Amino acid sequence: MILTGPRTVGKSTLLAGLGREFGRPVFDLDRPDARAAAASDPGFLVSGSEPVLIDEFQHAPEILDAIKAELNLDTRPGRFVLTGSTSYTVLPRAAQSLTGRAHIINVLPLSQGELDGHRERFIDLLWQDPEHIPLAAVRPCARGEYVDRILAGGFPMILQRQTARARTSWFADYVDLVVMRDVLDIARIRQREALPRLLRQFAAQTGQLLNIAKAGQAVGLENSSANRYATLLEATFMIQRLPAWGETLGRRLTAHPKVHVIDSGLGGWLLGLSAAKVNSRNPAALTEFGHLVETFAVGEILKQVSWANEVVTASHFRTETGDEVDLVLETWDGRVAGFEIKAGTRIKDPDLNGLRLLRDRLGDRFTGGFILNLGELAYRKEDKITVMPLSTLWS
Numbered sequence: 001m002i003l004t005g006p007r008t009v010g011k012s013t014l015l016a017g018l019g020r021e022f023g024r025p026v027f028d029l030d031r032p033d034a035r036a037a038a039a040s041d042p043g044f045l046v047s048g049s050e051p052v053l054i055d056e057f058q059h060a061p062e063i064l065d066a067i068k069a070e071l072n073l074d075t076r077p078g079r080f081v082l083t084g085s086t087s088y089t090v091l092p093r094a095a096q097s098l099t100g101r102a103h104i105i106n107v108l109p110l111s112q113g114e115l116d117g118h119r120e121r122f123i124d125l126l127w128q129d130p131e132h133i134p135l136a137a138v139r140p141c142a143r144g145e146y147v148d149r150i151l152a153g154g155f156p157m158i159l160q161r162q163t164a165r166a167r168t169s170w171f172a173d174y175v176d177l178v179v180m181r182d183v184l185d186i187a188r189i190r191q192r193e194a195l196p197r198l199l200r201q202f203a204a205q206t207g208q209l210l211n212i213a214k215a216g217q218a219v220g221l222e223n224s225s226a227n228r229y230a231t232l233l234e235a236t237f238m239i240q241r242l243p244a245w246g247e248t249l250g251r252r253l254t255a256h257p258k259v260h261v262i263d264s265g266l267g268g269w270l271l272g273l274s275a276a277k278v279n280s281r282n283p284a285a286l287t288e289f290g291h292l293v294e295t296f297a298v299g300e301i302l303k304q305v306s307w308a309n310e311v312v313t314a315s316h317f318r319t320e321t322g323d324e325v326d327l328v329l330e331t332w333d334g335r336v337a338g339f340e341i342k343a344g345t346r347i348k349d350p351d352l353n354g355l356r357l358l359r360d361r362l363g364d365r366f367t368g369g370f371i372l373n374l375g376e377l378a379y380r381k382e383d384k385i386t387v388m389p390l391s392t393l394w395s
Contacts, residue, residue: 002057002098003083005107006237006262007178008157011083012055014107018081019053027052029059042066050079058086059185064097071101083107085178086186090235109154109263111303112394120394123304123312123329126337130368134392140376141391147275147289150296153265154303164274171269175199175238182236189229194219198229202239203261203270207291207298207326209318210241210259237262242298245315245328254318258326264296290343293390297341297372298327300393305329317354325354325369336362338369345375347387359384 003011012028019026027045029035038045038060046052046066057063067080088104113120125133141149152159152167155174161167179195189195201215216226233239241257261267268274273292277285298314305312311332318324325338338355355369369385378388 001078001081002088002102002104003081003107004088004104004237005085006109006155007085007182008155008174009107009109010156011085011107015053015055015081015083018051022051024049024051024053026055028055030056035059038063043069046070046080052080054080054082056084057082058084068097068101071098075101077103085182085236087235087237090186090231106306108299108303108306109265110156110159111154111300112149112391115154115159116394119307120304122393123301123308123310126329126367127308127310127331127335130337133368133386139391139395140389141374143374144275144279146293146374146390147278150264150289150292151268151273151275151278153263153268154299155263155265158265167265168269171266174266175270178236178238179233183232186235187228187232189232191221191225194221194225195229195233198226199233199238200270202230202233202259203267204288205259206239206261206267206271207294208258209254209256211256238266242327243315245317245325245330254320258316260295260298262299264292264299267292267295286343293343293374294326294341297339297390297393301327301329301339304393317358319354319357323353323357325358328358334365335367336365337367340369340371341390342371342373345373347371347373347381352381352385355385356382 003014005011015026027034027038029038039062042060042063043066046063047070054063070079088102111120122133158167158170161170175196179199180192183189183195184192197219198215198221201218205211205215212226212230213223216223221229234241240260240262242260243257244255261270271288271292273285273288278289302314305314312329315328316324316326317328317338326341327339329337336358338358340351340355342351351371359366359369366384371381371387372390373387374390376389378392381387
């Protein structure tokens with residue numbers, strides 16, 4: 001089993017808990033001595049008593065070949081648990097060694113339900129019994145609470161820092177650690193000083209169609225370098241691409257992915273947004289916050305997808321005429337649900353066009369469409385299309 005995700009979301013804590021439960025040591029490859037030992041004799045490291053627990057495995061990818069050799073002799077599941085802050089699929093040795101043998105679980109920043117002390121079931125109910133999803137949040141959020149939740153995000157360590165100065169310092173250190181260390185661990189790059197600036201350009205595109213060429217041009221990178229650096233930022237869980245949904249439904253569709261910063265708190269910091277700035281009603285700040293609301297909502301839904309019972313793919317839908325659905329979920333057997341996300345409280349008729357198109361063209365395959373917004377009212381707008389507060393996802 002391989003647990004991957006951003007730094008500081010709790011992977012090492014989870015691994016330490018497994019170590020206590022099974023009475024096994026954790027090999028922390030963030031430590032130079034452990035890394036050197038793993039590189040010099042990976043076979044010895046992975047042949048001990050089980051389960052073998054290895055933290056930040058990407059620092060010594062040699063161990064993957066050793067694990068493969070062990071699995072060739074004994075394929076029992078649960079023998080190895082690895083964590084990594086770099087995407088498994090970006091490591092060439094990993095792709096060659098353990099493809100088809102490793103179960104990969106993404107560990108993401110804390111969800112709003114986790115922060116409130118309960119497990120959310122919205123996505124499970126969506127596929128099990130969509131007609132009986134509670135329409136209203138148990139406790140609707142006021143706008144100020146939404147702003148605070150979105151700008152805080154879900155990194156556990158940031159939530160322990162109460163002042164703006166402390167949070168600013170933490171985010172700055174976090175970006176420096178990931179961009180200037182983890183990225184350089186997996187690739188040699190010539191213009192490392194461009195990485196933080198490129199990340200900020202992608203933050204400015206969060207919740208929008210990804211334009212790598214434009215972002216690269218803004219920081220003085222050629223297209224080839226900008227594309228490579230974008231892949232590295234995605235591999236270290238700073239950004240994520242949301243691909244375009246593939247079915248035509250008789251319309252010409254955009255093929256471009258959307259981009260989202262992995263955490264809305266990180267995105268808000270990269271954009272220089274604060275609660276005071278958002279509440280000042282500055283038009284530019286409100287536009288940026290609107291995109292951040294979408295990133296926040298998509299992130300909350302994908303966190304529930306990561307532990308839900310159904311195997312689901314996520315994408316976005318957009319026609320060349322502008323009809324869109326911000327998030328499309330599709331199960332392995334072809335059932336589809338759509339989410340349109342609004343940063344305001346008023347729903348206009350054109351806001352439903354994308355969901356209507358999915359509903360009318362997919363028929364019984366369409367489980368339901370939801371317009372999530374920052375208001376307090378919940379109601380059935382049309383057949384299979386529901387308006388509800390964003391907080392319904394977690395409350």
